[in-house]
Amino acid sequence: MKKNKSILLFLLFLSLSVLAQDQKSNWQPASFQIVKAKYKTFKTTQYAHVFSGSKNNIVRLAPELEGLNGVQLPLEQYKKGTNAALKLTFKENVQLLIGTFQEKENKDYFQFSAADNAKLVLENGATVTGLPAVNVYAISYSKGTHTILPNAKGLFVVLGAVKSSQNLVARNAEFPDGKLWNPTFIVEGFSDEKPLxxxxxxxxxxxxxxxxxxxxxxxxxxxxxxxxxxxxxxxxxxxxxxxxxxxxxxxxxxxxxxxxxxxxxxxxxxxxxxxxxxxxxxxxxxxxxxxxxxxxxxxxxxxxxxxxxxxxxxxxxxxxxxxxxxxxxxxxxxxxxxxxxxxxxxxxxxxxxxxxxxxxxxxxxxxxxxxxxxxxxxxxxxxxxxxxxxxxxxxxxxxxxxxxxxxxxxxxxxxxxxxxxxxxxxxxxxxxxxxxxxxxxxxxxxxxxxxxxxxxxxxxxxxxxxxxxxxxxxxxxxxxxxxxxxxxxxxxxxxxxxxxxxxxxxxxxxxxxxxxxxxxxxxxxxxxxxxxxxxxxxxxxxxxxxxxxxxxx
CATH class of the missing domain: 2.115.10.20 (Glycosyl hydrolase domain; family 43)
Structure with a gap:
């Protein structure tokens, strides 16, 4: 009896370990196309510059997000609310991953409301130089063309899209505030300019x-x-x-x-x-x-x-x-x-x-x-x-x-x-x-x-x-x-x-x-x-x- 109980406990431990490992493995990307607007994509990885016309780059990133394709938003236009609408075409049902900055009282940064039906999947899931810590949310979109957060005011980050069937288990990645880093360094091959x-x-x-x-x-x-x-x-x-x-x-x-x-x-x-x-x-x-x-x-x-x-x-x-x-x-x-x-x-x-x-x-x-x-x-x-x-x-x-x-x-x-x-x-x-x-x-x-x-x-x-x-x-x-x-x-x-x-x-x-x-x-x-x-x-x-x-x- 004791032997069987030990085996069961071992199998339970093994299952939990596999589950935990799966939670932290890369999420599978879903493809999309940018409609008309001159936005560029970026590979979601360490050192990626997440906004066009800026030096802010990723210095910490949850492994689930590694290798997804994000969208470079123009930083100043989004801060001022003068940006062109971001339209994406999805070939299948997806979950779009949006990062918001943890300064709710700061009007420079967009925050979700209940009406947006956004699900928090990674608390402190990324660190971007010079900016507050990032919470990552998932929003479901059906196959077709959609305008992304058309009424959004303030800055956010588009970190990628994953298949709707992807199991996104919420957790706290515990990455630090990006304001600890001075956003004054340009990483060769990751900014808007070509590397020397x-x-x-x-x-x-x-x-x-x-x-x-x-x-x-x-x-x-x-x-x-x-x-x-x-x-x-x-x-x-x-x-x-x-x-x-x-x-x-x-x-x-x-x-x-x-x-x-x-x-x-x-x-x-x-x-x-x-x-x-x-x-x-x-x-x-x-x-x-x-x-x-x-x-x-x-x-x-x-x-x-x-x-x-x-x-x-x-x-x-x-x-x-x-x-x-x-x-x-x-x-x-x-x-x-x-x-x-x-x-x-x-x-x-x-x-x-x-x-x-x-x-x-x-x-x-x-x-x-x-x-x-x-x-x-x-x-x-x-x-x-x-x-x-x-x-x-x-x-x-x-x-x-x-x-x-x-x-x-x-x-x-x-x-x-x-x-x-x-x-x-x-x-x-x-x-x-x-x-x-x-x-x-x-x-x-x-x-x-x-x-x-x-x-x-x-x-x-x-x-x-x-x-x-x-x-x-x-x-x-x-x-x-x-x-x-x-x-x-x-x-x-x-x-x-x-x-x-x-x-x-x-x-x-x-x-x-x-x-x-x-x-x-x-x-x-x-x-x-x-x-x-x-x-x-x-x-x-x-x-x-x-x-x-x-x-x-």
Whole structure:
């Protein structure tokens, strides 16, 4: 008897599990056609831009909705009530899925009434950047042509249509409010505009991961640095988060190394040497004090070949590190070094230090924060040199120094007549560049496209740890190297199987011929301490490149 009861309970559990799984599987789409009006459809998926003429995109989506076909409504017209009627033709009886925004008192957003006969099927079923949380309703329509919500006032989302026979089991998907995200990022391939780069390939697993040859003694993996190609060989100079045995993973960021790795294919890598090793010594005081060891952590090594001097220069970041104050990286200083071996093949060094070129001081501004100067990358425009420098954990005013910092990762420009310097903050560093993204641009690396446009690739910021950022690599364009465009972001996981949780820093944009480029990038897998490195291939669209140049004139 007990045995039979156990079997029954097991079968009941199995049935409930199958039912729950079925509820969360993709709903089957029903086809429809848009009648006359110039509305476009979109694939209902993460990153989809749900309105024409806007940047609002999906960052969270219930799996039931994945892969349906939605309709892009013109945002401003629907807000103002000046939109053309949306007419759809259905070849069969359907349930149309409409998303409404959870601000019932806000007249910008449409809300159902009892007369609409709408059934709530997904509470908090999607998150759209910059907009309130989305509830998803189903409305039944018979076969034929229908005007959709002809008397609706305010904004809503058409997420797709499913067959009338589809069993829509209501649940709360528990996705967050979209107002946590700033709706200022454009995802390549999902907006109204054509992408500058198409993702054409890449590795579906890390090219360097824990346990690979050369990673011995590197507990925390990799973050930042640069990759360059000399002849047929790739040279990578990553920050190795070596850490200390028995010390918490957060402190892998302290006792760091700059390694030199090489590869013939950007996939199989060999560690050649250590360029620099940080001391790992913690600060004695809370402020930027000469008593502290100012090379407790070393990061962000950027090799640049100086044709005039016929040798490689390196620019890198040295931090004071504090054991208790976040961020534990503080008061960054940019050092310049030179290879002791002349010529293009002297990239492996050894290198000798030539001194500090940029540091906190009287010309620093509060936005540079406790972490600034937090990175540096020089690039040439004509006879002039410019350099992106960054700050993080800003002070609102100098009265907040040294501990009371906020959040924000910013960049600005310095200028010089030579790579050696002196380097001067442009505009006295009064304001960071916010045209790229208002709150997060980290570790930009600059190169030029075939038509002369400057392109800066950078870390777009995590969607995690309380941050609500794109979680993608981004790029910005400039005609003159000074004024930079709004960022676009690369959704690598749409073409390459996603093996990471958090996308971090791109290390290069290397042209390989036929408009194909190699990008090496760092990531975080939340299931492991070691931060691995990946590789992806991009294809440049020259027509879009020329169109972007015209837009910037």
């Amino acid at each position: 780069f198409e993702i054409v390939g890449g590795e579906t697993k890390p090219v360097i991961d824990e346990g690979f040859p050369g990673t011995e003694g590197i507990q925390g993996g990799f973050e930042g640095g640069r990759v360059v190609k000399v002849g047929d060989t790739y040279h990578m100079f990553p920050t190795e988060r070596a850490g200390e045995i028995g010390v918490d993973y957060y402190y892998d960021r302290v006792k760091t190394k700059i390694g030199h790795w090489t590869s013939k294919d950007a996939i199989n890598w060999k560690r050649e040497s250590t360029i620099y090793q940080a001391s790992g010594t913690y600060a004695l005081t809370e402020d930027d004090n000469p008593m502290n060891d100012r090379r407790g952590a070393i990061w962000s090594y950027m090799p640049v070949f100086n044709k005039k001097a016929n040798k490689w220069y390196g620019y890198y970041l040295a931090y004071t590190v504090h054991k208790e104050i976040q961020p534990n990286h503080s008061f960054g200083r940019i050092w310049r070094c030179e290879s002791t071996v002349e010529g293009i093949n002297g990239i492996g060094g050894p290198y000798k230090d030539m001194g500090i070129i940029m540091e906190p001081g009287l010309d620093s501004q509060p936005w540079e924060g406790r972490q600034g100067v937090a990175s540096f990358f020089p690039y040439q425009v004509g006879e002039k040199w410019f350099g992106f420098y960054s700050g993080a954990y800003p002070f609102e005013t100098w009265a907040d120094y040294p501990k009371n910092s906020g959040k924000g990762w910013f960049v600005a420009l310095a200028e010089s007549n030579s790579l050696e310097g002196p380097w001067t903050r442009m505009n006295k560093g009064l304001e960071p560049i916010k045209s790229i993204h208002p709150v997060f641009v980290e570790n930009p690396i600059v190169s030029q496209l075939p038509n002369g446009l400057y392109i800066a690739i950078f870390d777009g910021g995590p969607d995690g740890w309380g941050h609500h950022l794109p979680n993608m690599m981004g790029y910005s364009l400039s005609k003159d190297g000074v004024n930079w465009s709004e960022a676009r972001y690369w959704p690598i996981e749409t073409k390459v199987g996603k093996w990471w949780d958090i996308m971090r820093t791109p290390l290069c944009l290397i042209p390989e011929g036929n408009d194909v480029y190699t990008v090496i990038y760092n990531t975080i897998d939340l299931n492991k301490r070691f931060h691995p490195t990946g590789m992806v291939k991009l294809k440049l669209n020259r027509d879009v490149m020329e169109a972007r140049l015209k837009e910037l004139k």
